[in-house]
Amino acid sequence: MDDDRRSDEKVSDVTRISPLSEADRDELLAFETDNRAYFARSVPDRGDAYFTAFDERLEHLLVLQEAGTDLFFVVRDEAGAVVGRVNLMDIENGSAELGYRIAETAAGRGHARAALRLILTEAARAGVQVVRAKTTADNVASQRVLECCGFHRVSGEPAQVEGHGGRLQEAVHYERRLAGQ
Numbered sequence: 460m461d462d463d464r465r466s467d468e469k470v471s472d473v474t475r476i477s478p479l480s481e482a483d484r485d486e487l488l489a490f491e492t493d494n495r496a497y498f499a500r501s502v503p504d505r506g507d508a509y510f511t512a513f514d515e516r517l518e519h520l521l522v523l524q525e526a527g528t529d530l531f532f533v534v535r536d537e538a539g540a541v542v543g544r545v546n547l548m549d550i551e552n553g554s555a556e557l558g559y560r561i562a563e564t565a566a567g568r569g570h571a572r573a574a575l576r577l578i579l580t581e582a583a584r585a586g587v588q589v590v591r592a593k594t595t596a597d598n599v600a601s602q603r604v605l606e607c608c609g610f611h612r613v614s615g616e617p618a619q620v621e622g623h624g625g626r627l628q629e630a631v632h633y634e635r636r637l638a639g640q
């Protein structure tokens with residue numbers, strides 16, 4: 460194991476994920492700031508308040524993580540740079556909701572796919588049996604990532620979700636059932 464690698468990291472060929480920690484704060488803020496406009500082309504913008512209250516928000520996420528209702532991971536490339544985030548939220552009764560985002564400069568290198576596969580292993584380990592995800596009908600990249608990782612489309616509510624520009628768009632729902640570990 461490399462000296463700079465954390466003991467709780469999960470590693471694939473070029474992608475590592477590690478549980479969100481306070482030490483990630485500066486890199487995470489830079490990641491969100493640098494990619495704000497890029498992400499806003501696919502998903503709702505986080506809004507100015509997210510950035511001004513970044514520390515409070517991070518603290519809140521760490522409390523949720525500690526409670527075990529959510530698992531937040533930072534995605535790093537082979538050089539250790541933060542290239543994304545992948546999260547499992549609202550873990551309850553064996554089900555959880557998936558979220559992910561990868562930096563513009565790291566797009567198309569398989570990080571999302573690898574990070575999803577890694578988090579699915581963690582989900583199974585945490586006793587999650589069904590992972591749910593939703594995206595908008597126009598977010599082809601997101602749908603492709605989910606399909607690459609064994610998710611299949613299901614009917615679901617709501618029929619519309621907020622997409623880029625804060626506009627309501629047709630929602631596409633997915634789920635993936637996990638074998639217990």
Ligand SMILES: CC(C)(COP(=O)(O)OP(=O)(O)OC[C@H]1O[C@@H](n2cnc3c(N)ncnc32)[C@H](O)[C@@H]1OP(=O)(O)O)[C@@H](O)C(=O)NCCC(=O)NCCS
Binds near residue numbers: 497599
């Ligand atoms: C969606 C997102 C996570 C993809 O990340 P990524 O690391 O570039 O994706 P990967 O390199 O792992 O690609 C996985 C698959 O999706 C495909 N894909 C990636 N971007 C794509 C695009 N813009 N259009 C079509 N397919 C795309 C890849 O070709 C690959 O499929 P393949 O193996 O058949 O070639 C990234 O674009 C992103 O963060 N977007 C903004 C935030 C967002 O939409 N998050 C999801 C919210 S539901």
